[in-house]
Amino acid sequence: MPLLKFHLYxxxxxxxxxxxxxxxxKAMVHSFNVPKADRYQIVSEYQYPYLQALDTGLGIPRTEKFVLVEVVSRPRGRQAKVDFYHNLCVALDKTCGIQASDVMISFVENSDEDWSFGCGRAQFLTGEL
Structure with a gap:
């Protein structure tokens, strides 16, 4: 946890x-100090016009490399989120050639009772995690 959802063209x-x-x-592990084996990712791909991402009037150019990342997570501190924004953009540019202007990130926060990792139990509540 967190669960990362990627929306791509x-x-x-x-x-x-x-x-x-x-x-x-790697950016998530570094920013949130979670275990390396804590990996939950989903990729959804879209053809235009089924994904549209303008720049909210900020003058941010978008290309076909655009990535929208939804982060579903327990609450994280402000600085950890800011670090993740930066670390993810640096990692995607360095590894994939995706410029920061093509990366949009949104957090959806929930609580410990909102997670079951399997076996019909709420592992954060039972103390298993």
Missing amino acids: KGRSADEVSLLLDAAH
Whole structure:
């Protein structure tokens, strides 16, 4: 945990998606200090016009490499989130050639009772995690 959901335009190869997911996982582990084996990622791909992401009037250019990342997580501190924004953009640029202007990130926070990792138990509540 956290659960990272990636919304991408169609057209990337499986290798490109794997590199993107690996880079994002490393940024998440570094920013939130979670175990390396704590990896939950979902990729959804869209053709235009089924994904549209304008710049909210900020003058941010978007390309076909655009990535929208939804982070579903327990509450994280402000600085950890800011660090993640930065670390993810650096990692995606370095690893995948995705510029920071093509990365949008949104957090959806929930609480410990909102997670079951399997076996019909709430592991955060039972103390297993």
